Amino acid sequence: MTDRDAPPATRRALLLAGAGLALAGPALAEEARTPLADVPMVSPRTEFVYEAVVEIAPLVSLGDSPLGERRIVPITGGRFQGPRLGGTVLPGGADRQLVRKDGVRRLDALYEMRTDDGVILTVRNQVLIDPGRDGAPDYRFSTIDVTAPEGPHAWLNRLVLVGTLASLRPSRDAVLVRAFRLA
Structure with missing residues (x-):
């Protein structure tokens, strides 16, 4: 079954989920680059x-x-x-x-x-x-x-x-x- 053959509710849910990921992508990527604020960075000596x-x-x-x-x-x-x-x-x-x-x-x-x-x-x-x-x-x-x-x-x-x-x-x-x- 292709996604064109999927029931309308399922296809709609997939499209909405994909759109949500596309919109959240830049925010998720920014969050991934941010260091963990609650863990201090300790450089080795x-x-x-x-x-x-x-x-x-x-x-x-x-x-x-x-x-x-x-x-x-x-x-x-x-x-x-x-x-x-x-x-x-x-x-x-x-x-x-x-x-x-x-x-x-x-x-x-x-x-x-x-x-x-x-x-x-x-x-x-x-x-x-x-x-x-x-x-x-x-x-x-x-x-x-x-x-x-x-x-x-x-x-x-x-x-x-x-x-x-x-x-x-x-x-x-x-x-x-x-x-x-x-x-």
């Missing part, structure tokens, strides 16, 4: 947690994929230090990378760090690097997930961490990772 100098081996290309070039960079060691912890970056981790067709790089690094008191932390650092265009600087930010065992460093399990990444080349084969907690 950051607090420094640590910085790590992560030593790396030469990049190995894993070939092209439909999403872009796949690469891996072995992690060979390093050091980290912050106000509440410090220690060494253990060898054996790796940074898996995808270089997309638009030039954006997605990095997914997984490695371990040993604190000065012997605790092993597992770090997963997911980075997005967008090369600067038209003179703009690179965009290099990450989310960092640190997993700690129960004990003196368990506080790391309850944080949302964000980070920055900077290359230390050509002076050394390493990157500088700075981690900040959202507060």
Whole structure:
């Protein structure tokens, strides 16, 4: 049954409802753009947690994929230090990378760090690097997930961490990772 075949009352109701939506549309759209007045907006702050100098081996290309070039960079060691912890970056981790067709790089690094008191932390650092265009600087930010065992460093399990990444080349084969907690 087409809407021309619908009973007149039903067709009339549909037309009236459509007209009402058409008239209310701008008002509904305006309401959708208005922030919730009864919920205060709280912008996150950051607090420094640590910085790590992560030593790396030469990049190995894993070939092209439909999403872009796949690469891996072995992690060979390093050091980290912050106000509440410090220690060494253990060898054996790796940074898996995808270089997309638009030039954006997605990095997914997984490695371990040993604190000065012997605790092993597992770090997963997911980075997005967008090369600067038209003179703009690179965009290099990450989310960092640190997993700690129960004990003196368990506080790391309850944080949302964000980070920055900077290359230390050509002076050394390493990157500088700075981690900040959202507060």
